[in-house]
Amino acid sequence: MSEPVWIAGGGVICGIGASLPDCLEAFxxxxxxxxxxxxxxxxxxxxxxxxxVKADNxxxxxxxxxPAHISRTALxxxxxAREAWDSTGLGNIAQYRAGFVSANTVGGMDKTEDFFAAYLQDPRKGRLQQVVHHECGSVTELVADSMGIRHHVSTISTACSSGANALMYGARLIRNNIVDIVLAGGTDALTRFTLNGFNTLMILDQQPCRPFDDTRAGLNLGEGAGYVVLVSDAVAKRLPNGPWCRLSGYANTSDAYHQTASSPEGTGNYLAMKGALxxxxxxxxxxxxINLHGTGTQNNDSSEAKAIERLFAPHYPVVSSTKSFTGHTLGASGGIEAVFTALAAQQGIIYPNARFTTPMKEWPVAPVTTFSSGNRLAHVMSNSFGFAGNCSSLVFSKE
Structure with a gap:
């Protein structure tokens, strides 16, 4: 149970890049x-x-x-996932006991919405292939089959903490000797349902979002996918270029304060970070x-700031929110940000917080606003805090 779990590689596609190198260039x-x-x-x-993502289906x-009729979420x-696996240099995935733990919140809803638009006009119209992969687990199974992953396939759907929770579950699979390798992370496509839903919550900004800025007015939605490759100690020794880093700690909490809001005191946020430490x-x-959860909403940023102050004051780590670049990708966010944060541990990267100008009155710590690499970052953290107070934190360690 104490066996280390290593990050062997990662892959990302999102609104700032079609691959991980593209994303780094955008930063x-x-x-x-x-x-x-x-x-x-x-x-x-x-x-x-x-x-x-700057491409059509x-x-x-x-x-x-x-096939082109598959949901955007699965594509x-x-x-x-393929970029993540290829980055490891481990060869044919079929030679390993491999698992795929993927998070999402919308499933194939992008296709379902198109079906019902036609169906409601005329019940004789609408293509059934647009609805057969509606549920979240179907997206995971389609990709697992395409990747040739057979040993373990699971779907996580816990709102905005989903992708981070996928890494936790994958690490447990390895530590319990159920598999040797897990592709873990998340994916989500933009849908009318999510855009309309967040608009109803009145937390969308009509301007580009400004996480942790005192003038913040809401979040911007995004889409994409991000996966890390978790491997056992034995597999890590076979990596041609060695592992990126180690997943040294993680924790999930649920303060159940509200259906969509974090507790004002950041109770779940604090307990997740402390548990991971x-x-x-x-x-x-x-x-x-710390790669902050940092959505840009009044509630989320304030509660996360209070939790960080409670745990880290008076000596704060460097902080920033990569959502200021990618938008909030919901079920994918924990996976995308895990890739960015794991790479930060490997290469000493600190990501910029875009559009930050004015420190919050309740927390005067300023996120970093410039990109840098080659920093000494022995241990870094990624936060993913979801609806209903489902909060998760991951710690990545260079050694």
């Missing part, structure tokens, strides 16, 4: 992915900026090697950088 050049809606059919086009399907998943055997002062 370096300070090029966030928010823009007017281009691919999603919505009445809110021109109203709310989003961070869409036909182009994504060709790249993924999957994004396959592209990121306790598991890793580290002290707060050991954390050099």
């Amino acid at each position: 370096r050049r300070m090029q966030p992915g928010m823009d007017d809606v281009q691919y999603l059919h919505t009445a809110h086009r021109g109203v709310f900026p989003v961070a869409e 036909a182009a994504l399907a060709a790249r993924a090697g999957m 994004l998943s396959k592209i990121a 306790d598991m890793s055997g580290l002290q707060p002062a050991d954390i050099a950088y």
Whole structure:
């Protein structure tokens, strides 16, 4: 049960890049992915900026090697999962006991929405292949089959903490000797349901979002997929270029304060971060950088700030929110940000917080606003805090 779990590689596709190297270049050049809606059919086009993947479904399907009628959620998943696996240099995945633990919140809803638009006009219309993969687990199974993963396949759906929880579950599978390798992370496509839902909650910003800025007015939605490859100690020794880092700690809590809001005191946030530190055997002062949950809403940023103050004051680590570039990708966010944060541990990367100008009155700590690499980051943290107070924190360690 105490066997270390290593990060062997990772892959990302999101609104700032079609691959992990593309994303890093966008961070370096300070090029966030928010823009007017281009691919999603919505009445809110021109109203709310989003961070869409810059490709239509036909182009994504060709790249993924999957049929064009498959949901966008699955296409994004396959592209990121394949990049993650290829980055390890471990060869044919069929030679390992491999698992796929993938998170999402919308499943194939992007296709279901198109079906019902036609069906409601005429019950004789609408293509049934648009609804057969509606549920979240179907997306995972499609990609697992395409990747040739057979030993263990699971879907996690816990709102915004889903992707981080996928890593935790994958690590447990390895530590219990059920599999040797797990592709773990998440995927989500933009849908009318999510855009309309967050608009109903009145937490969407009509301008590009400003996480942890005192003028913040809400979040921008995004889409994408991100996966790390978790491996056992034995497999890590076979990696051609060695592992990126170690998943040294993780924790999930649920304060159940509200259906969609975090508790004002950040109780769940604090307990998740503290639990991850306790598991890793580290002290707060050991954390050099935190990739914040940082959505840009009044509630989320304030509660996360209070939790960080409670745990880390007076010696704060460097902090920033990569959602200021990618938007909030919901079920994918924990996976995407796990890739970014694990790579931060490997390469000493600190990511910028875009559009930050004014410190919050309740927390005067300023997130970093410039990209840098080669920093000494022995231990870093990634936060993913979801609806209903489902809060998760991951700690990645260089050694």
